[in-house]
Amino acid sequence: AIAGAAAAQGQPDVAALRDAALKDDLAWDITEGLTTEVGPRLAGTEAEKRARDWAVKRLTALGFANVRVEPFDMPVWVRGEEKAEIVSPFPQPLVLAALGNSGATPANGITAEVVGFESFADLQAAPASAVKGKIVFVSHAMKATQDGSGYGPFGTARRQGPSEASRKGAAAIVIRSIGTDYHRNPHTGVQTFAEGVKPIPAAALSLPDAEQLQRILKRGQPVRMKLVLTPRNIGKRQSGNVIAEVPGSDPAAGVVLVACHLDSWDQGTGAIDDAAGCGIVTAAAKRIAEAGVPRRTIRIVWFGAEEVGLFGGLDYRAKRGGEKHAIIAESDFGADRVWKVNSQGPATAKPAIDRLVAALSPLGIVQGSTTRASGSDIGPMAADGMSTIELSQDGTRYFDYHHTPDDTLDKVDPEQLRQNVAAWTAMLAVMAHAPEELASPVRPRN
Amino acid sequence: AIAGAAAAQGQPDVAALRDAALKDDLAWDITEGLTTEVGPRLAGTEAEKRARDWAVKRLTALGFANVRVEPFDMPVWVRGEEKAEIVSPFPQPLVLAALGNSGATPANGITAEVVGFESFADLQAAPASAVKGKIVFVSHAMKATQDGSGYGPFGTARRQGPSEASRKGAAAIVIRSIGTDYHRNPHTGVQTFAEGVKPIPAAALSLPDAEQLQRILKRGQPVRMKLVLTPRNIGKRQSGNVIAEVPGSDPAAGVVLVACHLDSWDQGTGAIDDAAGCGIVTAAAKRIAEAGVPRRTIRIVWFGAEEVGLFGGLDYRAKRGGEKHAIIAESDFGADRVWKVNSQGPATAKPAIDRLVAALSPLGIVQGSTTRASGSDIGPMAADGMSTIELSQDGTRYFDYHHTPDDTLDKVDPEQLRQNVAAWTAMLAVMAHAPEELASPVRPRN
Numbered sequence: 001a002i003a004g005a006a007a008a009q010g011q012p013d014v015a016a017l018r019d020a021a022l023k024d025d026l027a028w029d030i031t032e033g034l035t036t037e038v039g040p041r042l043a044g045t046e047a048e049k050r051a052r053d054w055a056v057k058r059l060t061a062l063g064f065a066n067v068r069v070e071p072f073d074m075p076v077w078v079r080g081e082e083k084a085e086i087v088s089p090f091p092q093p094l095v096l097a098a099l100g101n102s103g104a105t106p107a108n109g110i111t112a113e114v115v116g117f118e119s120f121a122d123l124q125a126a127p128a129s130a131v132k133g134k135i136v137f138v139s140h141a142m143k144a145t146q147d148g149s150g151y152g153p154f155g156t157a158r159r160q161g162p163s164e165a166s167r168k169g170a171a172a173i174v175i176r177s178i179g180t181d182y183h184r185n186p187h188t189g190v191q192t193f194a195e196g197v198k199p200i201p202a203a204a205l206s207l208p209d210a211e212q213l214q215r216i217l218k219r220g221q222p223v224r225m226k227l228v229l230t231p232r233n234i235g236k237r238q239s240g241n242v243i244a245e246v247p248g249s250d251p252a253a254g255v256v257l258v259a260c261h262l263d264s265w266d267q268g269t270g271a272i273d274d275a276a277g278c279g280i281v282t283a284a285a286k287r288i289a290e291a292g293v294p295r296r297t298i299r300i301v302w303f304g305a306e307e308v309g310l311f312g313g314l315d316y317r318a319k320r321g322g323e324k325h326a327i328i329a330e331s332d333f334g335a336d337r338v339w340k341v342n343s344q345g346p347a348t349a350k351p352a353i354d355r356l357v358a359a360l361s362p363l364g365i366v367q368g369s370t371t372r373a374s375g376s377d378i379g380p381m382a383a384d385g386m387s388t389i390e391l392s393q394d395g396t397r398y399f400d401y402h403h404t405p406d407d408t409l410d411k412v413d414p415e416q417l418r419q420n421v422a423a424w425t426a427m428l429a430v431m432a433h434a435p436e437e438l439a440s441p442v443r444p445r446n
Numbered sequence: 447a448i449a450g451a452a453a454a455q456g457q458p459d460v461a462a463l464r465d466a467a468l469k470d471d472l473a474w475d476i477t478e479g480l481t482t483e484v485g486p487r488l489a490g491t492e493a494e495k496r497a498r499d500w501a502v503k504r505l506t507a508l509g510f511a512n513v514r515v516e517p518f519d520m521p522v523w524v525r526g527e528e529k530a531e532i533v534s535p536f537p538q539p540l541v542l543a544a545l546g547n548s549g550a551t552p553a554n555g556i557t558a559e560v561v562g563f564e565s566f567a568d569l570q571a572a573p574a575s576a577v578k579g580k581i582v583f584v585s586h587a588m589k590a591t592q593d594g595s596g597y598g599p600f601g602t603a604r605r606q607g608p609s610e611a612s613r614k615g616a617a618a619i620v621i622r623s624i625g626t627d628y629h630r631n632p633h634t635g636v637q638t639f640a641e642g643v644k645p646i647p648a649a650a651l652s653l654p655d656a657e658q659l660q661r662i663l664k665r666g667q668p669v670r671m672k673l674v675l676t677p678r679n680i681g682k683r684q685s686g687n688v689i690a691e692v693p694g695s696d697p698a699a700g701v702v703l704v705a706c707h708l709d710s711w712d713q714g715t716g717a718i719d720d721a722a723g724c725g726i727v728t729a730a731a732k733r734i735a736e737a738g739v740p741r742r743t744i745r746i747v748w749f750g751a752e753e754v755g756l757f758g759g760l761d762y763r764a765k766r767g768g769e770k771h772a773i774i775a776e777s778d779f780g781a782d783r784v785w786k787v788n789s790q791g792p793a794t795a796k797p798a799i800d801r802l803v804a805a806l807s808p809l810g811i812v813q814g815s816t817t818r819a820s821g822s823d824i825g826p827m828a829a830d831g832m833s834t835i836e837l838s839q840d841g842t843r844y845f846d847y848h849h850t851p852d853d854t855l856d857k858v859d860p861e862q863l864r865q866n867v868a869a870w871t872a873m874l875a876v877m878a879h880a881p882e883e884l885a886s887p888v889r890p891r892n
């Protein structure tokens with residue numbers, strides 16, 4: 001009873017903070033500002049550097065403490081020219097975008113016959129003789145889902161397709177974009193050639209182009225494609241994580257880490273991926289800071305270089321993974337409404353999780369898993385066993401825009417963005433102040 | 447009464463033909479075939495030549511009579527490189543497409559300050575001193591409408607904006623695309639510099655880019671843009687109209703002309719603009735041909751070179767405008783459902799129009815104007831006073847795709863396409879067989 005009374009003392013009014021956040025404008029201002037005043041910000045480029053400067057200035061102006069950049073180096077790949085055309089039997093251009101770390105064609109391109117596969121599994125099953133010297137084309141049938149669960153299995157065509165094609169001697173690979181829209185905006189994304197595998201040109205066709213190529217192949221005549229892709233590896237460059245804090249009253253209670261990523265792909269302005277995430281977590285932290293000193297330090301991290309291989313998250317883990325983290329969470333799945341909360345943590349955290357679930361319910365958020373939660377940059381630390389909260393967003397239209405030129409501010413719905421801020425505000429109101437032990441007893445090695 | 451009995455003789459069962467057309471596959475086959483096997487087909491290019499060859503082969507195979515090409519020459523403008531970027535204060539690329547007949551920048555581009563106007567009227571009202579040496583930007587607020595009526599007034603920014611900007615000494619002009627979607631696919635379209643006006647580079651920004659530029663301008667700092675546009679005029683080339691007929695039993699009754707245009711803009715495959723139109727009118731004509739010999743000859747014209755200035759329609763009018771046309775009609779507003787029928791013609795045609803209105807009603811089509819109807823290639827002949835039928839399609843989403851790379855087969859809804867075929871079949875069943883005089887007594891000069 002004494003502990004209960006102590007716990008009640010200094011606890012914020014979670015419901016009031018949550019409901020006030022439904023009128024939030026800060027998340028929008030950050031999203032609008034970053035996408036307008038910086039725009040695209042590919043990891044390791046001058047644009048990402050400008051984004052870090054913008055972030056430091058903005059987070060400082062918002063009154064956060066300990067605002068700083070933690071730099072790290074990472075290899076940088078940049079897009080070049082990208083053109084494709086059917087040479088025969090039906091000459092016409094196709095729209096595509098190189099995948100991250102794609103190899104290059106000569107400047108004047110390559111021309112080869114196309115061999116089509118309906119899935120990554122079909123490519124795997126094919127003999128090398130069917131592929132050698134050809135341009136591999138992999139289509140698939142990913143559909144939009146609320147939880148985005150198609151991205152894992154269907155995304156294999158992007159993540160492993162290029163290596164598999166290269167192993168079989170393909171001249172290049174083009175895949176149907178890992179996306180769900182019908183616009184001529186291809187979906188890029190990272191892939192990494194497996195150890196010892198020769199990089200080959202690798203690109204994604206927009207969905208209309210992929211289906212056009214399927215129709216052309218179905219005519220049964222040999223199809224020849226010309227491909228010009230001239231991306232380059234420009235060596236190691238600097239990226240960095242931008243960190244800001246709301247200092248807590250009890251350093252021994254561990255930090256509450258709320259994250260997003262600052263870098264974006266190069267063709268859109270990274271509004272839903274992930275300026276909105278930075279807006280959401282920062283607006284929520286600001287609201288908690290204004291409500292009084294929390295028990296735990298809230299650490300905001302705008303990670304660098306997520307898109308191209310989680311470099312920021314891994315750098316943070318290497319440098320700070322050994323610190324006591326009460327709980328970690330990241331917003332990186334767009335700006336549509338939160339519909340589910342997943343969590344992982346020790347038994348001692350259960351009362352706090354229960355209070356959180358109750359506080360989220362009026363926002364239309366249901367309880368998901370209580371044993372498994374993750375995130376993008378924080379994924380490796382979550383896998384290490386750190387206590388994690390995952391506020392799952394509605395992903396039904398996420399893969400319409402994900403990693404395309406179409407990821408722009410107009411795709412952010414201000415009302416749904418506010419619901420996100422309310423959910424994150426409730427989460428921080430509960431977790432930053434919780435009297436219970438939230439941290440996992442297992443401390444990750446690093 | 448004798449005339450009535452004669453009229454009834456040999457009249458087709460309009461309702462039965464109409465309803466059978468709701469199961470049509472031919473319009474889809476033509477649309478799919480032309481967009482897949484030819485793809486983009488800019489007027490006067492090799493691609494449009496391939497489209498004519500395809501059309502002749504297909505129309506011949508369908509059993510139409512007098513299949514032929516009527517060639518004509520026209521000036522050809524082709525797209526070059528097109529790139530734009532904000533140089534300061536917020537460096538970032540913008541997506542745009544040159545407008546038809548745009549002037550060119552030097553190969554390495556031009557850089558100038560941007561001056562923004564919220565409408566064409568604002569540009570008109572501006573003193574030359576506000577514009578001279580600058581890149582003019584015109585935004586506007588066109589919204590989607592069922593009848594597409596915004597295209598006239600808002601389209602002024604595209605049609606007259608470049609000439610107006612040039613007169614005032616602008617270095618170039620970029621407009622917000624005349625479109626209603628939020629995708630990074632700019633809407634091109636034709637514009638013609640007024641007599642004596644120097645061509646300047648002229649392009650359309652996609653809507654997300656146009657709104658980005660507005661946000662950047664609103665920050666109040668001088669905005670500098672770099673623009674690279676290298677289109678070229680390649681001189682006179684050949685285009686042509688493809689014509690096919692269903693011969694009628696009564697040459698004196700005049701022809702019923704049903705039209706579409708074969709050419710398309712260069713970036714999409716011209717599915718809704720206007721392969722679908724060719725599919726619709728051809729499928730309807732084929733159904734009437736199969737039902738027996740009509741009284742009037744049905745003449746199908748797949749016009750060439752519509753997009754770049756109605757060259758095909760004007761050539762037809764010059765060569766054949768003096769022939770007796772009982773009625774003319776064109777399908778060139780996408781593939782969504784017909785919702786209204788407009789007509790113009792002599793009083794003698796009224797009973798036939800009434801029968802048509804009754805036959806269209808079960809398809810959910812209402813009567814519109816009875817004194818004014820038009821079309822694209824046939825527009826000049828309709829303006830001359832020829833009897834015209836206009837089957838108006840739902841244009842709510844037409845300007846989402848119009849003149850963009852996104853005009854591809856996936857935008858065609860097979861069910862709505864069939865409703866179009868049913869409407870055109872009913873129209874031909876009534877008009878090709880009507881015993882009444884349909885032709886306007888005023889014969890156009892030519």
Ligand SMILES: [Zn+2]
Pocket residue numbers: 261273274306332333376
């Ligand atoms: Zn992301």
Ligand SMILES: [Zn+2]
Pocket residue numbers: 273307403
């Ligand atoms: Zn991403």
Ligand SMILES: [Zn+2]
Pocket residue numbers: 707719720752778779822
């Ligand atoms: Zn058209």
Ligand SMILES: [Zn+2]
Pocket residue numbers: 719753849
């Ligand atoms: Zn058009």
